[in-house]
Amino acid sequence: MSVHRSAEQLEADLNFHDLPPFPGDVATAPLLRVRLSKLINGDGEETNKLWEACCKLGFFYLDLRDAPSTEVGNFEPTERKRQTENDNTKHNRADSAGSNNDYDVQSKAGRTMEFNVNVDGEQLLNDAEDLFKVGQGVFDLPVEEKVKYDLKDHGSYFGYKGYGEGVIDAQGTKDRNEFYNVSKDDILEILDPLPAPEVLSPHRGLLGSFIRNSHALVDLLLGLLNSRLGLPHDKLPSLHRLDSKSGDQVRWVHAPPQPTDDRRTALGQHTDFGSVTILFNRLGGLQVLPPNSDEWCYVKPLRGHAVINLGDAMVKFTAGVLRSNTHRVVNPPGDQAGHTRMSLVYFARPADDVILKVLNGSALIDEQRRQNPDNFDEEEITSKEWILRRALGRRQGGDWSKSGGTENGRVGR
Ligand SMILES: O=C(O)CCC(=O)C(=O)O
Numbered sequence: 001m002s003v004h005r006s007a008e009q010l011e012a013d014l015n016f017h018d019l020p021p022f023p024g025d026v027a028t029a030p031l032l033r034v035r036l037s038k039l040i041n042g043d044g045e046e047t048n049k050l051w052e053a054c055c056k057l058g059f060f061y062l063d064l065r066d067a068p069s070t071e072v073g074n075f076e077p078t079e080r081k082r083q084t085e086n087d088n089t090k091h092n093r094a095d096s097a098g099s100n101n102d103y104d105v106q107s108k109a110g111r112t113m114e115f116n117v118n119v120d121g122e123q124l125l126n127d128a129e130d131l132f133k134v135g136q137g138v139f140d141l142p143v144e145e146k147v148k149y150d151l152k153d154h155g156s157y158f159g160y161k162g163y164g165e166g167v168i169d170a171q172g173t174k175d176r177n178e179f180y181n182v183s184k185d186d187i188l189e190i191l192d193p194l195p196a197p198e199v200l201s202p203h204r205g206l207l208g209s210f211i212r213n214s215h216a217l218v219d220l221l222l223g224l225l226n227s228r229l230g231l232p233h234d235k236l237p238s239l240h241r242l243d244s245k246s247g248d249q250v251r252w253v254h255a256p257p258q259p260t261d262d263r264r265t266a267l268g269q270h271t272d273f274g275s276v277t278i279l280f281n282r283l284g285g286l287q288v289l290p291p292n293s294d295e296w297c298y299v300k301p302l303r304g305h306a307v308i309n310l311g312d313a314m315v316k317f318t319a320g321v322l323r324s325n326t327h328r329v330v331n332p333p334g335d336q337a338g339h340t341r342m343s344l345v346y347f348a349r350p351a352d353d354v355i356l357k358v359l360n361g362s363a364l365i366d367e368q369r370r371q372n373p374d375n376f377d378e379e380e381i382t383s384k385e386w387i388l389r390r391a392l393g394r395r396q397g398g399d400w401s402k403s404g405g406t407e408n409g410r411v412g413r
């Protein structure tokens, strides 16, 4: 059951009390903080903040905690949400597939907008907490067991990637982390199950809950961005249906502390391949390179928040109106340096057969395309091909030269 806290309590509760504090003397990135409950309530100012963050940096914090009750201005969506919850089991709360879950609300900006109100921030936080423990169980397995689930030679980026099995630069320098990737389509039984370690079997329900709720959040964000872009109704959400075959995945990233005298980037600089990334961090280490800057800045983890960032598909769809920012992961800073870092991610990507090209029907996107005629090439590539090329290009023995994203300003056709 969720508990409403005062605004002061919410502010005081941003640290992870069981971990050394994030240092106060390192450069941090100025991510805007957006509150989910306000987006759900159609708060115009909050939606403006979301829009600004997505255009300028492509990264923001999303406060997933329940808002103080005084701030819940429009009760209709909240009431309807509670009713839906009562009808569902614990691990089947957020089902964004049906259109009856969306309804129109008059926003404070005076516009009618459509919301997917089945996103439950507190549930997402609880599931993320539980999944951190599940991830630990996977990484604790012997390497000989984990490598059985490296599916690279089967042409797949799902499953396990061992420590040092990815590269961080064109010279082939090895990375310093391991991944485990779980496919949405496997968990939702859209495709046959992939081979997976036994320790994951009891947690398919939890993974399903996390995936549905994450996807519902993505649906909400895409709906709001769709309105701002002036795209035809439902265009962006329609390219990302929960039940379409896609490269959506849950990822755990695991990195033991590096020796003091031998540290390097753990996860090389990159832009994300897909549409929207939902990231749960506890220890520092994630860094972004803000636009027109050469200083890497840490993203300070905040309890109760996810870090959200946009990926290359959103740049390609919008001719660069929206931003997919370069980021990387280094050893945790300051007193956190001696701790093993783990993060949990949900990557939402367009359906496999969607072609990554500029969308028609938005005056804003048309204008952007007119102003930047040199930024386009003629490549026609599907979402599936794009993600495979990029993900496997950064594995040992992959083709680094083909693994680049939109960071060079080329935004696609
Ligand atoms: O671990 C993190 O904080 C970020 C991971 C990341 O950027 C990725 O997996 O694409």
Ligand SMILES: [Fe+2]
Binding pocket: 270, 271, 272, 327
């Ligand atoms: Fe990333």
